[in-house]
Amino acid sequence: MGFSLKLQYCLVSVMVLLPAVCYSQDYFVKSRATYYGSPDCLGTPSGACGFGEYGKSVNDANVAGVSRLYKNGTGCGACYQVRCTNPQICADNGVNIVVTDYGEGDNTDFILSPRAYARMARPDTAAHLFAYGVVDVEYQRIPCQYGGYKTQVKVHEHSKYPNYLAIVVLYQAGKSEILSVDIWQEDCKEWIGMRRAYGAVFDMANPPSGDISLRFQVRGSAGLTWVQAPNVIPKYWKAGVAYETDIQLY
Known part of the structure; x- marks a missing residue:
């Protein structure tokens, strides 16, 4: 994309349990999101995950680059529900995206494809959403689903x-x-x-x-x-x- 998720015993317990807690995220986290330019509104085949053309069109091109959720590549392919928080222009369910790239924005966790960004909006309010450029969002990790496809x-x-x-x-x-x-x-x-x-x-x-x-x-x-x-x-x-x-x- 080009922009360049007893004291000794207690301590050990925290170190062991924390990754499991982070991994099994089933709550929304507050953050910010923006979008990148794309002539066809799809993803980019040159994403840092190395997915190529798959990264351009997978999940109906509802894809995103992420920063800290990239996890040195381990976060590639993860799915998230992302929804903006302005009730006047934002749809209740937001959009479900697949991580296909690494990207850093203005204190953002997500840099969405234009298609994914637009799908956070209510009907007929996408233009207003794009006018903001960067919006407050909340997100949660969700299971990826690919009907009819095996790994x-x-x-x-x-x-x-x-x-x-x-x-x-x-x-x-x-x-x-x-x-x-x-x-x-x-x-x-x-x-x-x-x-x-x-x-x-x-x-x-x-x-x-x-x-x-x-x-x-x-x-x-x-x-x-x-x-x-x-x-x-x-x-x-x-x-x-x-x-x-x-x-x-x-």
């Missing part, structure tokens, strides 16, 4: 067969967050961690030959778990192709 693993366009493999996960449902990705090394019978290159993109030089199995460390409704996707990427993979898995991350 997909896309071979990123920067990949170079067979010496460099980069991947990004698409259609990540629920409130899950992918913390890390491992790739199975058949010759040494062990899982090897991929590098988080940037955003939601994980990569590895000299990946294994043959069909590729992955496992994802996921923080979701079941807590911290590992989810495996056997043979998800075929031996003769191609850059830019998305391969459907038999799993769904929640």
